[in-house]
Amino acid sequence: MNSKLKNESTDFLFDAILSLDNKEECYRFFEDLCTSAELKAMSQRLVVAKMLTEKKVYTEIVKETGASTATISRVKRALFDNDTYGYTLVLDKLLGEENK
Numbered sequence: 221m222n223s224k225l226k227n228e229s230t231d232f233l234f235d236a237i238l239s240l241d242n243k244e245e246c247y248r249f250f251e252d253l254c255t256s257a258e259l260k261a262m263s264q265r266l267v268v269a270k271m272l273t274e275k276k277v278y279t280e281i282v283k284e285t286g287a288s289t290a291t292i293s294r295v296k297r298a299l300f301d302n303d304t305y306g307y308t309l310v311l312d313k314l315l316g317e318e319n320k
Contacts, residue, residue, distance in 0.1 A: 236249070237249075264285055264286070264287050264291070265287075265291065265294075265295050266307070266310070266311075267285055268281055268285055268287050268291065268292055268295045269295050269298075269299050269307040269311060270311055270315075271284070271285070272292070272295065272296055272299055272300075273299070273308075273311060278292055295307070
């Protein structure tokens with residue numbers, strides 16, 4: 221875990237997110253919390269991570285998501301070259317639910 225991120229404020233934010241019960245509550249909270257650009261950037265990164273795990277190439281990812289190659293590279297490093305495995309954790313959970 222990245223100790224630079226861990227503090228009371230971040231814990232409070234994560235507790236708030238974990239308290240939400242459904243997508244509608246998520247939309248309401250994140251609309252207040254983030255700008256539309258921030259939320260789109262976060263969701264774009266998650267889609268990029270999913271596409272990278274599906275072995276899609278950069279040109280295909282750029283075309284489908286509009287993400288820059290810099291964003292794709294950053295997501296790829298986070299996905300494959302660090303020890304947090306946050307994207308992998310979430311994608312495994314999401315894709316596991318799709319296969320139920």
